[in-house]
Amino acid sequence: MAAIRQLAYGMGTDKRDQYFRMLERTMRECVYKFCKGICLVYVQRYLRKPTINDIHQLYTVHEGKHGFPGMLGSINYMHWGWSLCPNAWRGQYMRGDHKEPTIVLEVIASNDLWIWHALFDPASANNDINVLDQSSVFNDIYLGKSHDIYFQANGVAYKRGYYLTDSIYRPLSVFVKSFTCPNDPKRKKCKDEQESARKDVERIFGVLNRR
Known part of the structure; x- marks a missing residue:
């Protein structure tokens, strides 16, 4: 207790x-x-990174469900309200658009509500970019320790999978964003499908908010 x-x-x-x-x-x-x-x-079952078999399964499931080959999941963040934040710390966790202190939670989730990466940000890092800069999610890629699981899309082979994101994230090869202003039916359909697939991580936040 x-x-x-x-x-x-x-x-x-x-x-x-x-x-x-x-x-x-x-x-x-x-x-x-x-x-x-x-x-x-x-830790052995839930608090771990995906294995090679997990990555293959994520590829298969996401391609079958959303039509995106090589998709590892969706990455996003939410502001987790901290109503019992100590008064001495409130200034570090307050934002003008929130009425109470919040902690930013960065999440990568698959369609079956598996959160295989989660990071609560430190004080004052209250947006996607700042949190991502301090996140360990891409450390293995930087250190050359990541699993290179190839996949094919439109006849082109790619070295590793990617994550669906919104437009605020940096233009990195591991991020796939939706088109901002699609001007033809193909791009509009791709945008709709991408935004539909990203609802996987939004479902996670809905579940967490029912706490």
């Missing part, structure tokens, strides 16, 4: 010592052991 309340309310160990009648050191150990236990139980 001590660990859960610390994680839920974001307070330091010295704030709850009288409530739980526990030493500050004991409170820290509770949080450490609780988080370690969560990792031991869930």
